Amino acid sequence: MSIQRPRGTRDFLPEDAWRRNRIRTAMQGTAERWGYQEIATPTFENLDLFTLKSGEAVLEEIYSFKDKGGRDMALRPELTAPVMRMYVNELQNAPRPLRLCYFGNCFRYERPQKGRFREFWQLGVELIGARKPDSEAEVIALADRMIRAAGVKGDIHVGYLGLVRSILAKIGSEHRTAIMRMIDKKERDRLQEYLQEIGADHLGIMDIINAKGRAALDQAEAISHDLERVKVQSPAPAASSAFSTSEGRASARINREIEAESGLNEFREMIDLLDAYGVDATIDFEIVRGLEYYSGTVFEIYASGLGAQRQICGGGSYELASLFGGAATNSTGFGLGFDRIMEIASIEETRPAPVVLVSTPDARAAAIKLAEKLRDLVLAAKIPVVLDVMGRSEKAQLKAANVMGANYAVIVGPEELASGRLNLRDMKKGVQEGLSLEEIAERLMFGS
RNA sequence: GCCGGGAUGGGGUAGUGGUUAUCCUGUGGGACUGUGGAUCCCUCAAGCUGGGUUCGAAUCCCGGUCCCGGCCCCA
Incomplete structure (x- = not known):
């Protein structure tokens, strides 16, 4: 009996490896032509890096171990946290903005299925320290171009957390997580019931998530305008005081409130810039990407031909630098599921014959x-x-x-x-x- | 963690209780000592794993592992 490869891992035979390299080069080359410079971080990090960012819940799916010195380590489950750790450690004084891109294997202890493996590859970019609307438009446009470079067609959905957050600020804080979760899960009926129960169904949340495209933006502005006259329900803690910097080790998932200003004008500005880039994106306030460190625009890209795992890209603006001990810095970035791209990528080239x-x-x-x-x-x-x-x-x-x-x-x-x-x-x-x-x-x- | 379907030479497969375990492809060599693809011959090479039932198991039953699809989750 020969030794089998571990569950959820793959061998790449010469043809596969060549194809992967071609597509990686095509996509990464696109990022590099936009001025993004490749970086690389370690395959394993201190476990804290990931629990700090994503909460203790990720421990279930993380490949963690104690090294011979008794330190808690983890095979990286994603690349944004390592990149931001690197930024805080050694790039805080680099000229702004920083345009970084990366490609690397990540590890998650999950049940394998189509488009999901225990070792998988992410390709992504981070644009650090620049003005939000411009950064967001550039990064989304770049995602669009990179996917096209691989011969893949995706549906881009762009959402904005500021509005939903500003509505939530009018609702008791104990309801906020549940509501965000129901929006993310697309549990419309339960959400509707829930909002009625707590008497928040007049605030426009259902209208916002049901509207799509340009109409959604107009609707959002109307709701935002109405919102100024709505009284805050108690108990509603001041949004900015809930996060105490002296407790710097709190997870980004817990007790951390990003300012809830609606900032819709910036979002509209970003949408106009996207038009200038010629990017075809659907405005969709249902995209909320659960985690609290996202601070404004969020986006996801879907493709067909992938079964249940349709999402090939996710990203947005976030603020993680302060969580890792640096000065608060706005960043925008995304991660692409390289293995899913490979499933549907079309390239016509053949390798040179020997x-x-x-x-x-x-x-x-x-x-x-x-x-x-x-x-x-x-x-x-x-x-x-x-x-x-x-x-x-x-x-x-x-x-x-x-x-x-x-x-x-x-x-x-x-x-x-x-x-x-x-x-x-x-x-x-x-x-x-x-x-x-x-x-x-x-x-x-x-x-x- | 849950549900369903799977696992036979390197790849693809046949076999529903007793076979030297089938065929295709592939590997290496040869027919052919300076010229490829055809053909022929030889060679290599297999029932995931551990138990159980049975006189006898690739075949039936149970556990595990891994694969495929879905649920949960998805940083």
Whole structure:
């Protein structure tokens, strides 16, 4: 019995690995052309980093362990927290804004299913320390372009937490988490009942989440305007005093209130900027992305063809730097589910076929040197040049070349070495021709 | 954590209680000592795992592992 690979992990065979690399390069190249610089963080971090950001509840799904020094460590379950930790540790004095991108494996102890694995890859960007509407529009537009670079079409839904939060500020704080949760879960009926029970059904929450697109924005503004005349229900603590910086280790999920100003004008500004980028996005206040460190615009992108796990991207503006001990800094970013992208990515390219250098035993040493030279000559086209290492007959070498998918073989024996003209064999046409190594390289790269 | 369907050479498969475990593909070699793909021959190589039932289990039953799909969750 051989050893099996761990549950929820995958092996990537040469074809898979090549495809993954192509698509990763296409998407990351897009980010780099927008000025985002790649960074990398450790595969494991102190466990606290993640419980601080996401709460103790994540412990159930985190790969955590004690190292030999007794420290609590965790395989990273996501990349935003490590990136922000890195920012706080060593980039707080870097010129603003910071445009960072990353690609890395993450780990979650979950039940595998379509588009969900225990080791998975996230590709994302963070834009740190810039003005919100501009940052948000740029980041959403970039997400759109990166997905397109992979040949994927997604539906972008953009929401805004400020409005819902400002409505919630008028409701007793004990109801807020439950309401946010029901919105996120799309439990319309229960939400409606709940709002009626607590006498908050006149505040417009249902109207907001039911409206979609431009109409939603107009509706939001009307509701926001009405809201100014609504009295705050008790008990309603002042929004900003609930979070005490002296308790810096509190989870972002608990006891942490982001200012509840509606800020709808900034959201509208951001939407107008998105138009300038030519991004087709649906305004959707139902997107709330549960966690409290999100501070304004949030967005998600969905694609079809993925079964139950349709979301391929999620992001928004947030403030995490202060949670990790830095100065409060606005950031906007997103993470893309790379494995889900791979499921639906369309690329037409095929990898370059190898060239096989076939030699007789007495020409082997010369063939090695010729192969080296030929690799340099065809470097730009990334054409692999391979030699036989099986001690095979010339016939068997050609057979192997055929199996490998080679379009050309270069045949080297005593006669070719004596004349300096190597035999370039076209494997498709079955014809061959005596040429110099340089001529062969030309032929391989540019055809005949 | 829950529900359903699965697991036979490297890949794809047949076999519903007794077979030297089927076939295709693949691997390496050969027929063919300087020229590939055809054909033929040889070779390599398999019932997830642990129990149970039985004279006898790949086959029936139970536990586990892993895979596929869904629920929960999704930072």
